[in-house]
Amino acid sequence: xxxxxxxxxxxxxxxxxxxxxxxxxxxxxxxxxxxxxxxxxxxxxxxxxxxxxxxxxxxxxxxxxxxxxxxxxxxxxxxxxxxxxxxxxxxxxxxxxxxxxxxxxxxxxxxxxxxxxxxxxxxxxxxxxxxxxxxxxxxxxxxxxxxxxxxxxxxxxxxxxxxxxxxxxxxxxxxxxxxxxxxxxxxxxxxxxxxxxxxxxxxxxxxxxxxxxxxxxxxxxxxxxxxxxxxxxxxxxxxxxxxxxxxxxxxxxxxxxxxxxxxxxxxxxxxxxxxxxxxxxxxxxxxxxxxxxxxxxxxxxxxxxxxxxxxxxxxxxxxxxxxxxxxxxxxxxxxxxxxxxxxxxxxxxxxxxxxxxxxxxxxxxxxxxxxxxxxxxxxxxx
Numbered sequence: 120x121x122x123x124x125x126x127x128x129x130x131x132x133x134x135x136x137x138x139x140x141x142x143x144x145x146x147x148x149x150x151x152x153x154x155x156x157x158x159x160x161x162x163x164x165x166x167x168x169x170x171x172x173x174x175x176x177x178x179x180x181x182x183x184x185x186x187x188x189x190x191x192x193x194x195x196x197x198x199x200x201x202x203x204x205x206x207x208x209x210x211x212x213x214x215x216x217x218x219x220x221x222x223x224x225x226x227x228x229x230x231x232x233x234x235x236x237x238x239x240x241x242x243x244x245x246x247x248x249x250x251x252x253x254x255x256x257x258x259x260x261x262x263x264x265x266x267x268x269x270x271x272x273x274x275x276x277x278x279x280x281x282x283x284x285x286x287x288x289x290x291x292x293x294x295x296x297x298x299x300x301x302x303x304x305x306x307x308x309x310x311x312x313x314x315x316x317x318x319x320x321x322x323x324x325x326x327x328x329x330x331x332x333x334x335x336x337x338x339x340x341x342x343x344x345x346x347x348x349x350x351x352x353x354x355x356x357x358x359x360x361x362x363x364x365x366x367x368x369x370x371x372x373x374x375x376x377x378x379x380x381x382x383x384x385x386x387x388x389x390x391x392x393x394x395x396x397x398x399x400x401x402x403x404x405x406x407x408x409x410x411x412x413x414x415x416x417x418x419x420x421x422x423x424x425x426x427x428x429x430x431x432x433x434x435x436x437x438x439x440x441x442x443x444x445x446x447x448x449x450x451x452x453x454x455x456x457x458x459x460x461x462x463x464x465x466x467x468x469x470x471x472x473x474x475x476x477x478x479x480x481x482x483x484x485x486x487x488x489x490x491x492x493x494x495x496x497x498x499x500x501x
Contacts (some may be wrong), residue, residue, distance in 0.1 A: 121294045122156075122186045122212050123321050123356060129373045129382025129405075131397040132156035133225060133322075133387055134360055135190045135298065137220065142179050143433040144448065148387060149184040151425055152394035155380070156186045158298075161217045161231075164193030164202045173271050178209055179436070182281060193392035194229040196238065196247035198449060203251025204261055208274050210281075210288030213321070214248055218299040221330045221428065232330035235303045238314040248462040249295050256292045271428040296322035301342040302329040306340045312349045312357075320355055324382055327361035338362040344376035358382055366396045374405035389451025391425065392417050419456055419488065423479050426452050441469055449475065458486065 123130070133140065133148055143159045155470075159178060166174040180187050181184045189206045191214065193199060198214070206214045218233030218241060236239040261271045268345035278287060301308040306329065315323055325346050327338030338361025347357045356379035363369050364386050368419065372381065387393050433445045447468045451461035467479045482488070 120291050121270070121321055123294060123296075124491045126155045126186075126380075127401050128379055129369070129400060130155050130356070130358060131369065131394060131396075131400065132358070132380065133158065134384035135160055135215070135217070137222070141433075141436070141444075142181070143436055143445075144185070145184050146181050146432055147191055147425060147429045149181075149393040150391075150395070152391035153388070153397075154383070154387075155395040155397065156188060156212075156383075157184050158190045158215055159189045161190045161192045161220060163307045164191050164195070164198045167205060167216035169199065169203050170272070171267070174205075174216060175273050176436075178211075179277060180211075180281070187211060187218075188213035188215045188296065190215040190217050191248075192220060192230050193244070194234070196240075196243045200247040201246050201264060201266075201315075203248045204259070204264060204266075204269045205274065207252055207255040207290070207293060208261060210278060211293060213294045213296060214252065215298055215322075215324075216244060216248060219324075219326055219330075221300070223348050226330060230374055232300050235300065235307070235330065235342065237313055238311070242314065242318050245295060245297070245315075245320060250294070252293055256290045258290075291442070294295070294321035296320050296324065298324045298326075300326050301339055302327055304329060304331045306339065306342050308346050309349050312346045315482060316350060316353050316355055319353075322356050322358060322478070323350065324358040324360055327359065329348060337424075340372055340376055343378060343468075347377050347379075356380070360384065362496075366400055370400050370403060370405040373400070389448060389454060421458050422456070422485070423451065426441040427472065427476055427479065430475040434472045439471055440473075445469075458482070 131154060133154045137160050140158065140160045148154060155193055159180065160176065162177045178189055189211045191199065191202055203214055217231055218234040222231065225231040229237065236365050275287065278343065279285060291380055297315055302311065312323060326341050327340055327343050328336065340359065343359040350357050358380045359376060359378040360382040363372065363383055369381050372378065383393060422439055428450060430445055433443055437444060446469065449466035449469065450463050453459045453466055462482050469478060
């Protein structure tokens with residue numbers, strides 16, 4: 120079942136971001152913003168062998184995130200064949216292959232954006248992942264591949280905890296997609312896109328920079344437009360990514376390039392509400408370039424409730440020792456309101472959800488804020 124075909128265009132999804140789009144970030148964004156699709160942060164395919172516990176934590180998700188796609192990186196087709204079974208067994212809606220990460224430690228092993236230099240291997244990886252999904256769909260079990268029984272039980276438990284049901288997810292032919300860049304050290308988007316199209320992925324998501332650019336400079340949307348023309352009538356959809364600050368930018372780029380959709384990354388940090396106007400774009404003639412989008416401003420009360428909800432979810436998933444990973448999210452939330460910088464300076468030092476609630480209460484009290492005629496109460500917010 121290819122869920123991509125059921126999304127009204129332009130598709131507007133949450134981009135995978137390493138170290139950011141963990142289960143808590145995705146949960147909050149899906150619940151309060153409702154993007155068309157979300158991706159996990161990229162997961163090393165080889166953790167299936169050397170760190171199964173980490174793999175299971177990285178691939179934990181909640182039903183509210185659907186459609187949710189597991190993003191995997193690596194450089195060995197045989198490993199992708201195996202992990203495709205796990206992604207399928209966990210009930211994901213799709214499998215995305217990362218061919219765009221510019222990190223030196225990833226590219227040095229031939230993974231991520233380094234695959235742009237090795238189209239034959241990239242094609243082999245796509246074929247292996249798709250074959251793994253098909254073999255799972257046709258009845259092959261994890262035991263047939265000699266997966267550790269403890270690993271198999273962890274997958275069963277993860278499914279039960281997520282759905283509350285004893286039944287395993289239905290076997291489906293989930294789609295394979297690619298997240299990549301426009302080149303390695305120069306723009307080769309036409310040749311690279313054509314090579315990927317030979318394997319007929321459902322989606323190619325393009326970040327408008329080369330590997331050597333990393334995240335510097337300006338995203339090249341002309342190159343993304345070239346990929347759209349290259350893929351025309353191929354059956355593969357093209358999504359664009361890079362420097363999209365708001366929905367007006369989204370509409371402009373959709374109109375200019377005719378992409379089938381976009382993925383938002385940095386603009387969604389501390390701002391799950393950005394997706395709330397996505398349906399307006401789907402009803403707007405973006406080619407005019409004059410569209411404007413309106414939604415009720417996010418109240419300080421709602422912002423604080425979401426901050427606390429995110430903090431609690433993160434603490435539950437990662438524990439008190441790992442709470443430092445929440446601080447960057449807290450900093451992103453503290454923007455655009457009076458004395459935000461003051462609150463932000465406090466948030467980057469907190470160590471628990473309880474401390475977050477304390478700082479929020481102190482801010483509300485010192486600012487004379489009341490929410491529903493009472494100060495924000497840690498114990499009273501779901």
